[in-house]
Amino acid sequence: MVLRMNRPHKRPDSTVIYFRKRVPADLQKVVGKKVEKISLQTRDPAAAKVVHARIAAEIEARWAQLRRGVITVSQKQAVAMAGEIYRELVAAHEDNPGKPTDWVTKLMMDWAFLKPEKVRVFKMGMAPEKTEEFFEKMRMNRNGQIVQAYLDRKGYRVDHESLVRIKQAANAAILQGREQIMRNAGGDYRADPEATRFPSLEMSSQATASGEPLLGQRSPLDVFDMYAKESKLSHGTIKRWRPIMARIQEEHPRLSDITREWCLTWKARLVESDLDNNTIKDAYLASLRSLCNWAVSNGEMASNPLDGISIKGSKKKKTRQQGFKDSEAKIILEATFDTFSSTFSAQHAAARRWVPWLCAYLGARVGEVGQLRGADIKQDEGVWLVWITPDAGSTKDENARYVAIHPHLIEQGFLSFVDKSGSGPLFYDPRRRRGGSDANPQSKKIGERIAKWVRELGVDDPDILPNHAWRHRFKTVARKVKMDVGTRDYMQGHVPATEGEAYGDFPPDVLLHEISKLPRIEIGQAATSVQGHDDALTDTGTKISA
Known part of the structure; x- marks a missing residue:
């Protein structure tokens, strides 16, 4: 060919x-x-x-x-680049420089900042602070277009700190060049004695004998996968963040393509797209910021282009309590005793029967409940416990914890259900898995189905979350019955209120004593009734005094 x-x-x-x-x-x-x-x-x-x-x-x-991507330029290299700008400027006007007065006008702004003794500056305007802001902006950026045109022509993409160095060096070089042209315009063509101050530009070459991608030359997705593996990001976080990196990679095939200026433009585009500020802050900016922080610490980037870039989060107005009202809790829990469709699998029916009750009495996240296995229901020191562990799927902080089983759950036959279900998953059948992935496990579908069902029951207030509202209700009721704060936060998987609360462990009898303070939710009456309950149950179900 x-x-x-x-x-x-x-x-x-x-x-x-x-x-x-x-x-x-x-x-x-x-x-x-x-x-x-x-x-x-x-x-x-x-x-x-x-x-x-x-x-x-x-x-x-x-x-x-x-192809080298974003580079870091040293002070010497910045001055050398400024020298190239100086020589291009002088050469462009050497033959026909015009009149000296033409250049006096152009030099006014340069003199104001670099040779203030040559001019008198009067800052005018009805808003002094705006005038001062404009003046300071011009201090650095008055020759910004000339600098950017040079960088674009040469293919240099530099980080923010390097751009500042180049602009500072170029401002002085452009002043020097314009003064030389003004002298030429007056008939003085003697060489500029200061022109020799500029060093020759030497850019270090980047190459690897092994053919491996150069540091800073890998794609955003490649670096993200390295970051996710080392940092052990949860499957859920990877599922949320990786698509964002894929969209960024469509614009920037290399991580080093990402600059501060692009980040500012990107943020503005996200705002214009009507995304919620919290989504922009906690998903888009957070994911890229975390990736770049890791990239900097691992030599993939010289600096984080998102440093100093943020967005104010939006606060959702609360129009009601975040947890279920007693009437809402009653509707859901009464429905758990309904006869379900014969088309339901045994696990699907079990999820409707037990997941809402477990959420109500454990205070756990619906995902943590949905992934429970029979092996996670354990007895220790005569107390029945639920072992919420990332081994079953995931927990928000990747830490395992015990929660005592409320006596009312035992009375309803939860332990009997667990015994019949075996040691595997309680609410889904792994054999029925159709594809899926670690980022989209079967257990996640349980929460989604329960949420849809709750909405169909008529508990459809858009200001509450149909599963998460149980956690808010648990916290509210726990406060009412004066449950120990440290034990309450531990069982819900929340960060301890103080560093001191993080000390020590939570013995089974302590967990049972505190969980038993939650009032029994009696179903079958006209409304949810609340009765104090501070009894404990042995493994045989016999009441004993607490």
């Missing part, structure tokens, strides 16, 4: 000759187009070949530099 060489290009309807070359697929997002097309400014084929060769070399160098 004969490869077609890139050569000067002429459109059929024009005599002007162009450079035209397709942008490599991996750079099209960064470059912003699929084809580079540049006029060679000539109709002479011989001259076009020379210009074409120069532009081709420049384009290839630019693409090679773009």
Whole structure:
């Protein structure tokens, strides 16, 4: 196969000759187009070949530099880049510099910041703080377009700190260049004695003999997978965050493509998309911030482009209590005694019968209840306990904990149900699994089905969550009956209220004593009744004095 060489290009309807070359697929997002097309400014084929060769070399160098991703530039390199900007500026005006007065006007702003003795500055305006804000912005960014054009032309993508260094060096170099042009405009073409202060630009090459991806050159998804594995992110977190990284990778094939400026634009786009501020803050920004923090600590990035970027979370107005009212709890718990459809599996029927009661009396998350196995129901020191463990699926903090079984659950026959179910999952059959993944386990479906069922029962207030409301209700009732705070928080898997509360353990009899303070929820009466209960049950179900 004969490869077609890139050569000067002429459109059929024009005599002007162009450079035209397709942008490599991996750079099209960064470059912003699929084809580079540049006029060679000539109709002479011989001259076009020379210009074409120069532009081709420049384009290839630019693409090679773009592939290096975001780089960190030293102070010396920043001054060297400023020197290139200085020489380009002087050369562009050397033959026809114009009048000296033309350059005085352009130098006013530079003098104001770098040679204030040459000018007097009067900050005017009806809002002094706005004027001062504008003045300070111009201190750094007055030549920002010139700097950005240079970086884009060369293919340099730099981190935020490097950009600041380059702008500072360029501001001084541009002032020096404009003063030299002003002297040229006055007829003085002597060489600038200060021009030798700029060092030559030396950019270290990045290459690996092994062919492994360079640090900072891996894709966001590749780095995320490394981060998730090392940090042992939960399946749920990976499921929420990885799609965000995939969307970011569509815009930036390399992690090092991500800059502070892009992050600000990205955040603005997310706000414009009408996403809730809490979703932007806790999902989008949090996921990328965490990834970049890990990348920095592992040499994949020089700095975190999200540092200093945040968004104010939105607070949802509370129009009612977050937990179930007694009337709502009654509707749900009474329905657990209904006869269910014959099409239900035994596990599905068991979930409707027991999951709401367990949520009411354990204070656990519905996901933690849904993943319970028969082996997780244990007796210790004569007390029946539920062992909530990540071994069964997951817990929010990846820690295991015991919760004592409320006497009312035992009276209803929960232990008998567990005994008949065996040591495996209580509320789903692993043999009925259809595909799925660790991020979307069977046990998760239990909570989803229960929530849908609760809504169908008429407990459909949109201001409460149909499963999580049990946790709020548990906390509320626990406060009413003066349950020990440390024990209550431990059983619910909450962070201890104080560092001191984290000390020591929670013996089974203590857990039973505290859980037994919860009033029995009596079903079958006109309304949910509350009766104090501070008795304990032995494993035989016999009442004994607490």
